[in-house]
Amino acid sequence: MKASDFTYHRPSSAQELAGLLASLENAKVLAGGQSLMPMMNLRLLAPEHLIDINKIPGLAGIRRDGDVIEIGAMTRQVDVLESEIIAKDLPVLKAALEHVGHVQTRSRGTFGGSCCHLDPAAEQPALCRLLDAEFRVNGARGIRVVQAADWFQGMLESALAEDEFLEAIRIKPWTGSYGYGFEEYARRHGDFAIAGAAAMLAVDETQSITRAALMIFGVEASPARLANAEAALVGTKLPDLDVAIVTSAARGLEAMSDVHVSADYRSHLGSVMIKRALLKAKQHLTGSST
Amino acid sequence: MSRTVSIQLTINGRATSLDVDTRVNLADTLRHVAGLTGTHVGCEHGVCGACTVIVDNRPVRSCLMLAVQAEGTNIETIEGLANNGELSTLQKAFSEHHALQCGFCTPGMLMTIESLLRETPDPTEEDVRIALSGNLCRCTGYQGIVEATLATAKTLRQEKALGAVAP
Numbered sequence: 001m002k003a004s005d006f007t008y009h010r011p012s013s014a015q016e017l018a019g020l021l022a023s024l025e026n027a028k029v030l031a032g033g034q035s036l037m038p039m040m041n042l043r044l045l046a047p048e049h050l051i052d053i054n055k056i057p058g059l060a061g062i063r064r065d066g067d068v069i070e071i072g073a074m075t076r077q078v079d080v081l082e083s084e085i086i087a088k089d090l091p092v093l094k095a096a097l098e099h100v101g102h103v104q105t106r107s108r109g110t111f112g113g114s115c116c117h118l119d120p121a122a123e124q125p126a127l128c129r130l131l132d133a134e135f136r137v138n139g140a141r142g143i144r145v146v147q148a149a150d151w152f153q154g155m156l157e158s159a160l161a162e163d164e165f166l167e168a169i170r171i172k173p174w175t176g177s178y179g180y181g182f183e184e185y186a187r188r189h190g191d192f193a194i195a196g197a198a199a200m201l202a203v204d205e206t207q208s209i210t211r212a213a214l215m216i217f218g219v220e221a222s223p224a225r226l227a228n229a230e231a232a233l234v235g236t237k238l239p240d241l242d243v244a245i246v247t248s249a250a251r252g253l254e255a256m257s258d259v260h261v262s263a264d265y266r267s268h269l270g271s272v273m274i275k276r277a278l279l280k281a282k283q284h285l286t287g288s289s290t
Numbered sequence: 291m292s293r294t295v296s297i298q299l300t301i302n303g304r305a306t307s308l309d310v311d312t313r314v315n316l317a318d319t320l321r322h323v324a325g326l327t328g329t330h331v332g333c334e335h336g337v338c339g340a341c342t343v344i345v346d347n348r349p350v351r352s353c354l355m356l357a358v359q360a361e362g363t364n365i366e367t368i369e370g371l372a373n374n375g376e377l378s379t380l381q382k383a384f385s386e387h388h389a390l391q392c393g394f395c396t397p398g399m400l401m402t403i404e405s406l407l408r409e410t411p412d413p414t415e416e417d418v419r420i421a422l423s424g425n426l427c428r429c430t431g432y433q434g435i436v437e438a439t440l441a442t443a444k445t446l447r448q449e450k451a452l453g454a455v456a457p
Contacts, residue, residue: 001334005292008312008358030356037315037354038335054359078348102424104339104402107348108355189423 003040009051014138014167017053021163022140024049029165031074031113034105059112059167062086069173073112073166077101077124080111089173090131092180092198096123099182102190112166118156118222120256121192123184125152126217129225130198133171139164152222174211178202181280183273184218187260193218194261197250197273199281207238214246214278219255219270226250226274241282247271297361301326302370310357316350317341319357320367328368328397332426339425342398343367349405368397371404379449380404380442387438391429399425403439411450413443 009024011017021027027049030036039045053059059074062083069089071080080086081097100123101109114124115135128135128148135146137160146159153159160166184196195218202211212230217223229249236242250271257263292313299306301324310319315334320326320343332340334353341352344366371378380403383389390396399422406413406421413421418439422432 002315002318003313005313007291008293008356010358033354033356034336034351037356038337041315041334041353052356052359102339103405103421104342104349104351104424105336105354107345107350189420 001041001043003037004043004046006040006047006050009049010055011051011053012055012057014056014058014165017051017056017165018138018140018163020049020051021165024051027051029053029116031116032076032108032110033113034101034109035113035117035119053165060110064089065170067172068170071111071169071171073110073115073168075111077106077109077111077114078103081106090171092130092182092200093127093171095180095182096127096184096198099123099184099186099190099193099196111169115151115169116158116160116166118152118158119192120155120221120223121194121196121218123193123196123217126196126215126223127198128169128171129217129223130200130213130215131171131173132213133169135159135166136168136170137164138167143167145170149225155221174200174202176202177204177285178211179281179284179286181277181284183276183280185269185273195219195266195269195273197270197277199246199274199277201233201238201241201278201281201285203238203285209233209236209238209241214249214274216250216253216270216274219250219253219266221256224253238282238285241278243275243278246278247275250274295358297358299360299362300364302366308357312356312358314357315353316343316345316355316357316360316365317352319360320352320365323357326367326369330394330397332394332398337426338395338398339402340395340398342401342425344401344405347405347408349402366401366404368400371400379445380407380438383438383442383445384435387434387441389430389434389438390427395425395427399427399435403435403442407439407443407446411443411447413439415440 028047030052060072114122133148180200182198184193186193197216200213212233214226226249229246255263255267317331320329330340332338336351336354343352
């Protein structure tokens with residue numbers, strides 16, 4: 001089908017965008033359009049006003065800001081995937097990006113767009129949850145920063161208010177000796193995952209785990225951190241890595257069900273994915289395949 | 291309410307001006323305004339890949355981009371592949387390897403592969419299959435398409451090597 005009629009706006013500055021968002025009713029922001037345009041073409045959404053932010057300068061790009069990597073909200077997924085900064089400092093994000101959509105959708109799709117749309121199985125916001133990203137939002141009421149723990153408000157719902165827009169995502173890379181693993185299972189390459197997971201482990205010179213991050217996405221309405229299992233791993237030795245504590249925590253999530261996948265299968269798959277991601281992180285640290 | 295705006299862009303190497311409705315996507319505009327009906331419209335929600343065109347050297351789903359967003363861009367469509375009526379190496383390989391039956395998905399397949407081979411002149415079979423994962427074909431089962439792609443890559447590499455040796 002074709003999209004319902006709408007009024008097209010193309011602001012050329014962040015100020016103009018903030019003004020439009022503050023004054024227009026029933027408006028949607030158009031970034032890469034790889035989720036919004038299908039929803040409009042299927043008439044699941046029929047906004048009266050479409051605000052195209054593709055021509056606003058300064059919203060795209062990846063840069064270092066001290067010890068933080070800042071990804072502009074309008075940065076295309078292909079540019080995140082091909083970024084040397086991301087490959088060097090956030091390799092786990094690069095690993096996840098390879099699973100995002102298809103080459104044709106990554107050409108247009110944006111990092112910030114995915115983080116605002118919040119499909120439960122989307123890799124990019126899930127990695128923001130794993131990496132404790134900060135979301136810098138702007139609007140007529142000014143700039144504020146939202147922590148990843150507060151960004152996810154539920155299925156397809158972010159902490160962004162109707163009169164606000166996402167400007168940038170800020171991520172502080174891990175340093176020192178750490179390993180990472182990313183895993184997901186989808187029926188076909190490029191499909192949304194039924195379940196996926198990422199794990200990161202940092203160790204000191206005695207092989208004691210000093211920091212752990214465990215994240216499962218696609219299972220609950222929002223990506224979940226296994227905070228208790230993370231805490232349990234810290235202080236233990238890497239060779240004694242307790243996988244069971246992690247998989248049993250994963251089974252404790254409240255899994256969604258749909259016509260293709262039961263809650264029990266999705267929960268099981270989540271636990272398998274986090275197990276594989278965790279072992280990959282360990283292998284990454286030890287250089288062996290134990 | 292939608293309105294009509296005039297945009298300037300390049301289509302298949304030719305500078306063009308089009309009057310586009312702000313509500314209409316690039317695929318429909320290429321077909322109905324520019325008269326380039328080789329770009330096919332399948333699902334209209336970004337799943338089938340039939341409408342794939344190359345925008346500024348990247349493959350894009352033209353059903354998920356508004357025509358008004360193509361202002362200033364360089365667009366390549368299926369009509370730009372052949373040279374003065376002679377099929378390109380890739381197009382010939384599709385014919386030789388039976389890489390199409392009904393042909394509906396073929397324009398999108400060709401534009402995706404055209405883009406792949408520019409970025410990756412020596413792709414593995416897996417590279418090809420991953421690139422094709424965004425294009426659906428319901429007749430051929432992909433085997434012929436993969437073979438045509440790998441054969442084209444080989445031919446183009448050989449031609450390039452010969453060109454490098456020739457005086």
